[in-house]
Amino acid sequence: xxxxxREDGFPSSGGRDMSPEQRVPEWGGDQLADPADVGxxxxxxxxxxxxxxxxxxxxxxxxxxxxxxxxxTLRHAADSALANHLRRTxxxxxxxxxxxxxxxxxxxRLRDA
Numbered sequence: 001x002x003x004x005x006r007e008d009g010f011p012s013s014g015g016r017d018m019s020p021e022q023r024v025p026e027w028g029g030d031q032l033a034d035p036a037d038v039g040x041x042x043x044x045x046x047x048x049x050x051x052x053x054x055x056x057x058x059x060x061x062x063x064x065x066x067x068x069x070x071x072x073t074l075r076h077a078a079d080s081a082l083a084n085h086l087r088r089t090x091x092x093x094x095x096x097x098x099x100x101x102x103x104x105x106x107x108x109r110l111r112d113a
Contacts, residue, residue, distance in 0.1 A: 048088050051095035059099075063092050 051059060066089050073085045097103075 047084065048091070051091050054095070056099065059092060059096060063089075063096065066092065 048062075049058075051062075054062065066085065070085070070089075073082055077085065
């Protein structure tokens with residue numbers, strides 16, 4: 001059934017032409033609690049420490065943690081948790097690449113042109 005749409009609004013073909021970020025509806029259906037309803041403000045650290053403030057060791061540890069939990073988050077977490085996971089992964093990896101622009105590339109990982 002080409003071009004059909006599943007009940008969740010995604011194309012039935014799996015949406016291979018979209019990135020994971022585009023396929024996840026932001027905060028779809030599991031809205032964050034209103035801080036006024038819980039009697040306080042959300043802690044800014046709940047979304048993570050600014051990657052620029054992390055030591056190299058802490059940055060690497062945080063990336064290991066995210067990659068270790070990636071599949072479980074993708075398969076079973078709420079939309080908001082997956083969106084946060086995607087955002088945090090992008091932040092940490094962007095910081096890593098900024099710190100290591102000349103990182104060693106393994107020749108065996110390259111494809112022939």
